[in-house]
Amino acid sequence: MKQLWCPWRLDYILGPKPDACVLCLPAHTREDEDRLVLRRGTWNFAIMNKFPYNNGHIMVSPLRHVMDIDELAPEEYDELFRFLQASVRILKARFSPQGINIGLNMGEAAGAGIREHLHFHLVPRWNGDSSFMAVMDEVRVIPEHLRATYQALKPLFAAEGRLEQGEMPCGCSKSSC
């Protein structure tokens, strides 16, 4: 496959690697927009992948720095799967993909880029774009700008959060609405 223009991935390949874990969020939320954090829950968060393999590539990760899915407490695990489900709903609503790859690379040998901190990838797919392995391994063209995608997805994640807290889609909290 040809290498395509994809400057953010080049930054990642050539740039200095931060020592700190990029998936360990600070307690404050001041940097959330810069970091492209879409939503924080009690135990987990959703974030845009800054070096995406396809348009709408997001990640869901526990807030706690754990390496292995086996280390998750039941409440972390339950919320993580609710986050994955909400993310799927949002990607369907925004991108109308024909499929979504949901993947977890656990350990360096499995190809995990940030191997110390567990994270699920969600990559929207369209018929004919390329195989799953090509998406995970090679540079792709991203037609929509990363930050524009972030601005479009963030309110959808906020709405999912409100729904989970029992609010109705219209914004009121009455079950009779």
Ligand SMILES: [Zn+2]
């Ligand atoms: Zn971490």
